[in-house]
Amino acid sequence: MIRRLLLLLVAMGALNACDRPATPHPYVGMWVTADGRIRQELLPDGRYEEARDGRERAYTGGYTVTGDHIDYVDDTGFTADGTFVSPDVLHHGGMVMHRER
Known part of the structure; x- marks a missing residue:
């Protein structure tokens, strides 16, 4: 319950940058499906932007x-999760995403 509340506060922007670690985790960056249809950028401030089928900031x-x-x-308010199976592979929502270098 507490974890969901914290996630919601982060998503709503209620927690500011000083509440987050100064050093970003190693997964910050762009993640892309093999066909390029879905592109998800994990930003260092704990936010993400996802493009789908050419629609920027779809999520x-x-x-x-x-x-x-x-x-x-x-x-x-929609929630989802995923697992980094290696430094360059993310499994998320039935998709396999690869780090874009």
Whole structure:
């Protein structure tokens, strides 16, 4: 319950940058499906922006990373999660995403 509340506060922007770690986690950056249809950028401030089928910022929200697990709360309150199976591979919502270098 507390974790969901914190995720929601992050997504709503209620927690500011000084409430987040100064050093970003190693998964910050762009993640892309093999066909390029879905592009998700994990920003260092705990926010993400996801483009789908060429529609920029189709989804935006907050995220938290704990170890190799990621929890998302989009700006509408929808939640999702994923697992980093390696430094360059993310499994999220039935998708396999690869880090874009």
